[in-house]
Amino acid sequence: GEDVEQSLFLSVREGDSSVINCTYTDSSSTYLYWYKQEPGAGLQLLTYIFSNMDMKQDQRLTVLLNKKDKHLSLRIADTQTGDSAIYFCADLPNQAGTALIFGKGTTLSVSS
Amino acid sequence: GAGVSQSPSNKVTEKGKDVELRCDPISGHTALYWYRQSLGQGLEFLIYFQGNSAPDKSGLPSDRFSAERTGGSVSTLTIQRTQQEDSAVYLCASSFRHQSPLHFGNGTRLTVT
Numbered sequence: 001g002e003d004v005e006q007s008l009f010l011s012v013r014e015g016d017s018s019v020i021n022c023t024y025t026d027s028s029s030t031y032l033y034w035y036k037q038e039p040g041a042g043l044q045l046l047t048y049i050f051s052n053m054d055m056k057q058d059q060r061l062t063v064l065l066n067k068k069d070k071h072l073s074l075r076i077a078d079t080q081t082g083d084s085a086i087y088f089c090a091d092l093p094n095q096a097g098t099a100l101i102f103g104k105g106t107t108l109s110v111s112s
Numbered sequence: 113g114a115g116v117s118q119s120p121s122n123k124v125t126e127k128g129k130d131v132e133l134r135c136d137p138i139s140g141h142t143a144l145y146w147y148r149q150s151l152g153q154g155l156e157f158l159i160y161f162q163g164n165s166a167p168d169k170s171g172l173p174s175d176r177f178s179a180e181r182t183g184g185s186v187s188t189l190t191i192q193r194t195q196q197e198d199s200a201v202y203l204c205a206s207s208f209r210h211q212s213p214l215h216f217g218n219g220t221r222l223t224v225t
Contacts (some may be wrong), residue, residue, distance in 0.1 A: 033213065042217050043216040048213060099145050099171075
């Protein structure tokens with residue numbers, strides 16, 4: 001089946017940029033998503049990118065998509081302690097009736 | 113507006129008992145999903161409802177798990193004869209339609225003792 005892989009941990013200092021990487025295997029992806037999960041909460045949609053785009057910017061967030069290499073990244077500029085959370089990459093295959101496939105999540109730790 | 117609501121937020125049950133978890137999706141959302149989140153395992157897809165179509169049950173881990181969605185709105189996930197390995201956070205999500213972004217509830221934390 002299709003798979004999504006992420007590194008498990010990332011540690012940065014406040015004010016630095018964070019880059020969270022994700023690779024996926026599905027060649028028919030339509031949308032790729034980034035979700036954020038804070039402790040004890042559900043998943044919050046951060047941003048998403050359509051598969052025919054290679055970049056999307058939304059305030060401090062920049063998403064880069066390399067469709068040839070099936071690589072997705074999320075860059076957070078000027079990282080703050082409030083950005084500490086688990087970040088999930090998710091792939092939506094282009095098949096009717098198929099649900100999102102999630103990676104295991106990257107825990108971002110921001111130190112002051 | 114109201115988001116996805118799940119109840120209960122926490123459930124402790126004894127091994128062998130049945131449990132029911134409830135999800136109220138966002139009004140007007142045609143698609144509803146159940147995922148399970150275990151420590152260190154990421155999100156595991158369980159079941160997906162889309163409108164009046166037959167649900168995609170391909171992620172249900174065993175026949176002890178079942179789900180229904182009544183009237184295209186509220187959904188109930190039932191786990192029969194619970195086992196300790198069923199302990200996890202069960203997350204429900206809804207979307208306006210297939211391929212729209214998913215909106216998640218805060219989950220039900222199930223603990224089987």
